Amino acid sequence: MTHSYSSRSSKPTGRRWLLLVLLLVAPLLAMALFRVGPPPGLEITADRPGIGPSTRIDISAVESTRGLSSLTLTLIQGDRQEILVQEDFNPRPFWAFWGSRTQQYDGYVEVGSETLDDLEVGPITLRWTAGRAATWLRHPAPVVRDLELEVDLTPPSLQVTSDQVIIDQGGSAVVVYRVDDTAVRDGVEIDDHFFPGRPLPGSTTAEHFVLFGAPHDGTDSDNIYLTAVDALGNRRSVPCVDIYRSRPMTHDVIELDEGFMAKVVSEIVSQTPDIEAAPDLLSGYLRLNGELRGTNSQQLIELSQTSESRRMWRGAFIQLPNSRVMAPFADRRIYRFEGRDVDQQDHLGFDLASVRKAPVPAANGGRVALARYFGIYGNTVVLDHGYGLMSLYSHLSSLEVEVGQEVAQGDILGKTGKTGLAGGDHLHYSMLLWGMQVNPLEWWDRHWIEQRIAPHVGELLSDG
Ligand SMILES: [Zn+2]
Structure with missing residues (x-):
């Protein structure tokens, strides 16, 4: 030791020895008395106002001086005490100002009848406890946060x-x-x-x-x-x-040709910024027919969430006047290219052909929820009729309404065309309930509405 060299040269007395020892030991003694870990910051929160089948309990602890030592989450109900989480860490020793420590803990646990047996209805306590880093001489009491909740396992009637x-x-x-x-x-x-x-x-x-x-x-x-x-x-x-x-689906085979694919791919890609370019024409077409079709379906579900809670329709919906049905609802289509089956998709609307650029009337009263170029559907209008019921008009050559506008049955929305995934001029017409495409035939049928809808919701449908 360096001290032994210096002490030999200065011949220290007994008092000086004592002073030296005190100088060395005093800080250690002080630390042993006072350098316990500070109280960790604790948080415990629930993602629901009580406990049912599964409530997520988020727990956290922070201590950045000596670091965390021990953490316990205990469920307490009557005589029952059950440890749900137990974590032990190594805090820094009381004499050290260096070395590794765990400063923060974040975790969660699902609490409820799905994860715990014999949970009883009534009050419950979730006790979140953090031990504090101790010294030789002091062992401070742990820090406790209680979360009091009620257990209720009865579903609504x-x-x-x-x-x-x-x-x-x-x-x-x-x-x-x-x-x-x-x-x-x-x-x-x-x-x-x-x-x-x-x-x-x-x-x-x-x-x-x-x-x-x-x-x-x-x-x-x-x-x-x-x-x-x-x-x-x-x-x-x-x-x-x-x-x-059951209403068995119809089946059809669509023969793809390069002229058709070139037309629809270049048009739709130029109008749809999010779609990636494909290495060749066929894969470009399949990307629209599959991926973009799926994206558009999802967008229709999102759009349905804006549906108003009021009825804007009356009686039967109307079909495009003087139109011929080219394809019915729920047509399972095999797509064939150069003799090979390359895709399969379900067609979920009616394809209606009239004269070119025929005016398209609103099938019933509603509010315009969408009026723009819309992926595979090309220029499209979607009307909200209220309570999740919507109608869709697509492949239009022109749009004559704006989002938010209220329309009456028969008001012109635009003109038929062949924008989007369409070979020739026609109207693709769909009806949707909360984004799910349903058979328009029923909604065109006054008797079906009178028998299946009106008796159940008579007050809703009465004009008073
Ligand atoms: Zn169609």
């Missing part, structure tokens, strides 16, 4: 009140139901597709109703449910279709 719900494959139907006011989301759910219910105007018993469609490629009603979910995620689902009728 839900009863169908419509007499009999009949739906065809690819068709539409309405269901009227009663749901209690704990529900934050209710409607019909079919796989990934959701049709939100709305209060039924004029109902004296606070009923809700929902217009929904059956997928064009479905086979039965097994996956069609009326469902209601509360703020805690408790869900009740009940079947809501009494009679389901």
Whole structure:
């Protein structure tokens, strides 16, 4: 030691020795007394106002002096105490100002009947505890944050009140139901597709109703449910279709030729900034027919979320006057090029041919939700008729309305054409329920509306 050299040369007395020892030991003693870790900053939050099937509990801790030492999340309910999270770290020793430490912890845990057995209804405490870095002489008490919540596992009550719900494959139907006011989301759910219910105007018993469609490629009603979910995620689902009728799809083969592909690819790509150029004509065409078709379908679902909660339509929808049906709804198309099957897509509208540049009337009253070049559909108008019901007019040569404009049945929206994925002048007409394409035949049929829609939502449909 360097001290032994200097002490030998200066011949220290006993007092000087003591002073030296004190100078060395005093800071160590001071640190042992006072250099405990400061209280870590703790946070605990829930993503729902209580505990149901699964509530996400976010937990965090921060201590940047000596670092975190131990963290525990404990569930406390009655006599039950269960550790959900346990983390142990190595803080810096009390005498060290260097070395590694963990300054921050962020985690989460799902708490609810899906992750924990025998969860009881009633109050529950989630205790988030952080130990503090200790010294030889001091062991400070841990820091505790409690989150108090209620466990509620009862889903909203839900009863169908419509007499009999009949739906065809690819068709539409309405269901009227009663749901209690704990529900934050209710409607019909079919796989990934959701049709939100709305209060039924004029109902004296606070009923809700929902217009929904059956997928064009479905086979039965097994996956069609009326469902209601509360703020805690408790869900009740009940079947809501009494009679389901299959309507087999039609099949067709489309022969592709280079002239047609060259026309549609160059036009659509020039009008659609997001689409990437393809190495050759066929792959360019397939990208539009597949990828862009999918993107456009998704955009129609997004657009449907802007649908207003008011009925803007009356009676049957009208078909393009003096038109001939070129292709029906739900036509499964095989695309063939040079003798090879290169694609398969389902055509989900009606292709209607009239004279070239025929004026296109609004099929019913509504508000213009979209009026622009729209991917494979070319120049397109979409009308919102309210409560998720929309009609789409595409391949137009001209647009004569603007977004937001209200139109009456028969008002001219534009003229037919062949913009987008179209070979010749025609109108592609679709009807949509919350973005799902449904069979327009039903909506053109006054008797179908009178029998299937009007009796269930009479108050909604009355003109008073
Ligand atoms: Zn079409």
